[in-house]
Amino acid sequence: xxxxALTNRGPYATIWGHIKSIDNALGRALxxxxxxxxxxxxxxxxEELIVFLKDAILTESTGTDVKPESLFSMDAGRSEFSSxxxxxxxxxxxxxxxxxxxxxKRALDASIERLTNAAAGYLKSSEGVLFPKNVPRKExxxxxxxxxxxxxxxxxxxxx
Amino acid sequence: xxxxxxxxxAILSKSLILAxxxxxxxxxxxxxxFPTDSSNDARQLLIDSFIQLQKPExxxxxxxxxxxxxxxxxxxxxxxxxxxxxxxxxxxxxGYCDDIWKSFFDTNNHKIFYSVTPEHNYSIFxxxxxxxxxxxxxxSPTIIKELIKKEIHCLQLASIEDDNLPLYAIIGHEFGxxxxxxxxxxxxxxxxxxxxxxxxxxxxxxxxxxxSQAERRLRRTIEVVKAMAEELFSDLVGSLLMGPAYFLxxxxxxxxxxxxxxxxxLAPEAINIRAYPxxxxxxxxxxxxxxxxxxxxxxxxxxxxLKCSELKQLSKCLSTIPTTNDSxxxxxxxxxxxxxxxxxxxxxxxxxxxxxxxxxxxxxAAAQLRSWYPSSIVSLSTNDIGELLLRLQxxxxxxxxxxxxxxxxxxxxxxxxxxxxxxxxxxxxxxxSKDQESLARRIGxxxxxxAKALEVSFIQDRYNQWAKD
Numbered sequence: 369x370x371x372x373a374l375t376n377r378g379p380y381a382t383i384w385g386h387i388k389s390i391d392n393a394l395g396r397a398l399x400x401x402x403x404x405x406x407x408x409x410x411x412x413x414x415e416e417l418i419v420f421l422k423d424a425i426l427t428e429s430t431g432t433d434v435k436p437e438s439l440f441s442m443d444a445g446r447s448e449f450s451s452x453x454x455x456x457x458x459x460x461x462x463x464x465x466x467x468x469x470x471x472x473k474r475a476l477d478a479s480i481e482r483l484t485n486a487a488a489g490y491l492k493s494s495e496g497v498l499f500p501k502n503v504p505r506k507e508x509x510x511x512x513x514x515x516x517x518x519x520x521x522x523x524x525x526x527x528x
Numbered sequence: 529x530x531x532x533x534x535x536x537x538a539i540l541s542k543s544l545i546l547a548x549x550x551x552x553x554x555x556x557x558x559x560x561x562f563p564t565d566s567s568n569d570a571r572q573l574l575i576d577s578f579i580q581l582q583k584p585e586x587x588x589x590x591x592x593x594x595x596x597x598x599x600x601x602x603x604x605x606x607x608x609x610x611x612x613x614x615x616x617x618x619x620x621x622x623g624y625c626d627d628i629w630k631s632f633f634d635t636n637n638h639k640i641f642y643s644v645t646p647e648h649n650y651s652i653f654x655x656x657x658x659x660x661x662x663x664x665x666x667x668s669p670t671i672i673k674e675l676i677k678k679e680i681h682c683l684q685l686a687s688i689e690d691d692n693l694p695l696y697a698i699i700g701h702e703f704g705x706x707x708x709x710x711x712x713x714x715x716x717x718x719x720x721x722x723x724x725x726x727x728x729x730x731x732x733x734x735x736x737x738x739x740s741q742a743e744r745r746l747r748r749t750i751e752v753v754k755a756m757a758e759e760l761f762s763d764l765v766g767s768l769l770m771g772p773a774y775f776l777x778x779x780x781x782x783x784x785x786x787x788x789x790x791x792x793x794l795a796p797e798a799i800n801i802r803a804y805p806x807x808x809x810x811x812x813x814x815x816x817x818x819x820x821x822x823x824x825x826x827x828x829x830x831x832x833x834l835k836c837s838e839l840k841q842l843s844k845c846l847s848t849i850p851t852t853n854d855s856x857x858x859x860x861x862x863x864x865x866x867x868x869x870x871x872x873x874x875x876x877x878x879x880x881x882x883x884x885x886x887x888x889x890x891x892x893a894a895a896q897l898r899s900w901y902p903s904s905i906v907s908l909s910t911n912d913i914g915e916l917l918l919r920l921q922x923x924x925x926x927x928x929x930x931x932x933x934x935x936x937x938x939x940x941x942x943x944x945x946x947x948x949x950x951x952x953x954x955x956x957x958x959x960x961s962k963d964q965e966s967l968a969r970r971i972g973x974x975x976x977x978x979a980k981a982l983e984v985s986f987i988q989d990r991y992n993q994w995a996k997d
Contacts (some may be wrong), residue, residue, distance in 0.1 A: 408668035440720030
């Protein structure tokens with residue numbers, strides 16, 4: 369059998385779809401394919417990326433201050449798949465991210481916060497604007513490198 | 529043309545052709561074959577979704593690969609609409625299901641339709657929520673919200689329905705999943721209260737192992753606990769709706785498993801994590817909530833009165849089903865998941881406390897269910913079941929319970945299922961394997977009589993309501 373990502377219905381198809389659509393939205397924001405409009409779907413995908421990065425890095429604690437009862441609440445507003453990915457570890461292997469993060473001597477949390485703030489700022493400033501001009505190109509390229517690395521993992525899981 | 533650049537366009541074209549074909553296919557389904565009107569609501573939701581997916585203003589921001597992948601997934605849902613047909617689903621039977629559904633939910637906003645599964649089993653899922661999840665990366669939340677105006681659920685019946693009738697009690701469990709889903713905001717705090725101690729211990733285990741991973745792992749473990757709670761809660765609903773027939777059906781469903789393993793299937797998305805308490809623990813809980821001990825005592829007296837020697841044995845057989853679960857362990861898959869081993873260890877260390885917490889949770893949940901749905905919970909009469917058993921043994925439709933009048937009173941769904949399940953399991957367990965033909969004839973007769981009794985009593989009940997009005 370020749371494995372096909374397009375027709376895969378396995379347990380990893382959902383996460384693959386999420387990551388791939390975020391990758392597509394970032395590509396569109398960076399105008400890689402000649403498009404210059406930002407749709408509601410693009411905004412939604414970038415918002416999901418912000419939530420994912422925040423959940424995976426910024427809200428992660430050491431477990432000592434966790435209140436179990438709060439974890440049983442209906443909706444903690446978290447990304448669906450952030451708990452399954454050890455992003456902190458993954459970031460160590462992403463060259464483009466490391467080349468940007470290391471020389472700055474910022475803590476990892478601060479670097480991720482900078483990325484999410486840039487994305488959130490972009491979404492806010494582009495509200496109601498059809499052709500946004502202030503794309504934070506550097507931060508979006510870094511985020512795209514993270515998403516591409518996760519996409520490769522998701523593709524491998526998809527075939528596994 | 530350059531395929532290196534045009535690949536997304538080629539995938540998009542392929543996707544739009546598939547979407548268009550699927551709309552045609554959905555439009556061609558003969559709606560007069562639907563067992564209930566709700567199948568049409570499900571079909572319309574799919575057609576509306578496909579129309580949105582084809583609109584140029586929506587297509588522009590979609591990733592074509594994701595679009596094609598989701599269209600393939602949506603095909604499975606179209607198949608369910610095609611299979612939602614009176615050719616394979618008997619209307620009187622699903623009429624009972626509709627009645628139970630109405631007793632639980634506001635049917636204007638919560639619909640249920642019926643289809644089949646190739647499995648020898650039953651399952652239920654939130655059809656509209658699943659459609660929404662498949663549209664999630666393709667359409668904006670506003671469009672998805674406009675599409676999903678009401679909740680539509682799909683109950684999948686066994687495709688060889690007549691052969692699966694004795695397991696009909698499992699439908700009670702399936703409805704339990706929907707109740708759990710609808711009442712999560714009330715159920716989770718109850719669950720949380722009973723699990724604080726256990727979760728603190730598990731968290732300590734994770735911190736001792738690797739502090740930086742502790743919270744992430746704890747969050748996943750809590751999803752596992754929630755998934756197991758959902759199964760047990762659904763068992764509870766099945767028990768309260770169907771009585772000992774549910775206990776017998778659960779026992780039959782557990783055949784083939786060793787029975788003492790908590791089975792956990794991790795997934796990247798929390799919503800897809802599956803977790804099942806051990807069959808023996810589940811049976812033990814079900815035995816409690818179907819009040820098997822009380823049923824056996826009462827049946828012993830009532831079946832004796834009916835002066836049938838075979839019935840005497842039946843009154844005791846329920847208590848012989850094994851439920852001892854002292855040697856339970858846990859298995860977590862897939863092994864490749866980075867957290868599988870540590871979550872398994874944490875659960876095994878706390879397994880006794882976990883079971884105790886679940887028992888306490890179920891006691892509170894049962895009280896809540898009784899207050900939420902007082903009219904849905906059946907009270908069974910062993911005398912009625914004995915009368916139906918007697919009829920079944922004499923190859924008479926088990927649809928009437930004698931009440932001194934000429935017509936008698938129509939038997940309800942739970943009583944018919946209990947009588948049928950008891951007799952069928954006794955025959956299977958004590959059947960002579962050398963005389964297979966005779967056994968097959970008897971079992972076949974019971975199944976046909978049960979199916980017919982369910983139909984007749986349903987129609988009789990409808991007639992009585994109509995005559996009264």
